Amino acid sequence: MKSSTRQVDGVTIVDLSGRITLGEGSVVLRDTVRDLLSKGQKKILLNLGDVNYIDSSGIGELVSAYTTAKNQGGELKLLNLTKKVHDLLQITKLYTVFDVKEDEAAGVKSFNK
Amino acid sequence: MGIALTFAGPTGKLSLRPSTAFGLALWARRTVASEAKADSGIICSMSEDRVSYTLDSTLETVNNAEETASRMAADAGFDEEEIMKISMAVREAAVNAVLHGNAYDPNKKVTLAFERTDHDLVIVIRDQGKGLDVSRIPDPLAPDNLMKTSGRGIFLIRSFMDVVEIHPSQSGTELKMIKHVRGNPADSKEAPQ
Numbered sequence: 367m368k369s370s371t372r373q374v375d376g377v378t379i380v381d382l383s384g385r386i387t388l389g390e391g392s393v394v395l396r397d398t399v400r401d402l403l404s405k406g407q408k409k410i411l412l413n414l415g416d417v418n419y420i421d422s423s424g425i426g427e428l429v430s431a432y433t434t435a436k437n438q439g440g441e442l443k444l445l446n447l448t449k450k451v452h453d454l455l456q457i458t459k460l461y462t463v464f465d466v467k468e469d470e471a472a473g474v475k476s477f478n479k
Numbered sequence: 480m481g482i483a484l485t486f487a488g489p490t491g492k493l494s495l496r497p498s499t500a501f502g503l504a505l506w507a508r509r510t511v512a513s514e515a516k517a518d519s520g521i522i523c524s525m526s527e528d529r530v531s532y533t534l535d536s537t538l539e540t541v542n543n544a545e546e547t548a549s550r551m552a553a554d555a556g557f558d559e560e561e562i563m564k565i566s567m568a569v570r571e572a573a574v575n576a577v578l579h580g581n582a583y584d585p586n587k588k589v590t591l592a593f594e595r596t597d598h599d600l601v602i603v604i605r606d607q608g609k610g611l612d613v614s615r616i617p618d619p620l621a622p623d624n625l626m627k628t629s630g631r632g633i634f635l636i637r638s639f640m641d642v643v644e645i646h647p648s649q650s651g652t653e654l655k656m657i658k659h660v661r662g663n664p665a666d667s668k669e670a671p672q
Contacts, residue, residue: 388574389538422571422635426628433626450563457638458631459620 367391367417369398377409377474378402379445383416386424391417395424399431399442408440409477411467415446425458432464441465445473531592536581536606544591545570548602551593555600555660564639565600565658571632572604572654580606580652595660602656610647 367384380398385391402410412431420428428444435442443465447455455461467473524531534540548569552562573589581587587607594601617624619631637643642657 387570388541388578421567421574422629422631423574425631429626430628433628454635458634459625463625 367394369394371398371402374470374474375478377411377477378407379411379413379470379474381413381416385419386417386427387419387421388423391420392423392427395427395431399434403435403438403440408435408438410435410440410442411445411470411473411477412442413445413470414448414451417451418448420451420454425454425460428464429460441477443467443473443476445470528596529592529594531590531603534589534591536577536583536585536587536589538577540577540589541570541573544573544604547591547593551595552600552658555595557600557658557660561658565602568636568639568656569602569604571636572602572656575611575632575654576604576606576608576652580608580611582608598660600658600660602658603653604656605651605653607651609651610649611645611652613645613647 367382367386367390369383370381372379372381380402382391382395386395399410402408410431412428432442445467447466452461455464455466465476467476524533534543545566549562549566552565557565569591573591576589577583581589584607589607590603590605592603594603616633617627617630619625619627619634624630633643633645636654636656640656641659642655644655646653646655
């Protein structure tokens with residue numbers, strides 16, 4: 367999995383691509399989010415538009431990232447879910463737990479209300 | 480990617496990727512009973528409509544199991560969504576076997592078997608762990624468990640497959656998964672005249 371970050375109006379957008387699975391993307395995601403939080407970047411929008419596969423470990427890592435951000439006074443939201451990821455979050459009842467955005471501009475704006 | 484297998488057949492040696500080997504073994508419908516061991520330590524056993532692999536307790540096993548399941552499901556005629564579900568169920572089962580069952584123990588193996596019957600794709604995965612305590616599998620949808628970072632593997636397997644049986648014992652856990660093959664002659668109704 368690849369990960370890159372960019373800043374838009376005080377929000378850190380993390381563009382992820384590839385797979386979030388055990389032994390692959392899970393570690394990248396964890397390290398990225400922890401690194402951002404340690405630097406005080408606490409408004410995080412995870413762009414999953416190019417994430418084509420996620421397993422139970424990856425789901426766990428998303429939950430962990432969300433909880434870690436929240437516990438440190440931050441906010442983590444999801445952007446551009448693919449159908450596969452959307453369906454997985456639906457059947458695991460996590461879709462309503464995460465704040466999911468479909469539009470980047472609206473997603474960024476939602477942090478600054 | 481993929482591990483080359485050396486298959487010693489009656490006509491000589493063939494080097495095959497696991498999925499290719501599975502495909503040949505299952506669909507050629509010929510009488511072949513043989514065993515082959517690759518340099519990587521994978522042992523492959525084939526018969527007419529069944530193939531089983533003995534695999535190391537590694538992450539590579541998880542990825543290979545998923546990749547092979549995907550190919551097998553495609554060969555069986557499942558659509559893209561069903562292929563994803565089957566391969567994901569197998570991946571989760573392999574994760575359970577490698578991590579929770581065998582705990583990465585290099586002395587313990589994982590056995591993965593695929594069988595194509597007239598109506599089903601049957602997948603059996605076994606580990607050599609202490610035996611899964613089925614009564615302690617949490618419900619990941621329970622409010623108290625919803626935000627836990629693990630415990631969704633068996634739930635996903637049950638969500639994606641038609642039949643799931645878990646048989647724990649002191650010598651390990653066997654997980655059997657069945658996906659019904661749709662569109663085969665036995666399932667189809669007569670076309671309207």
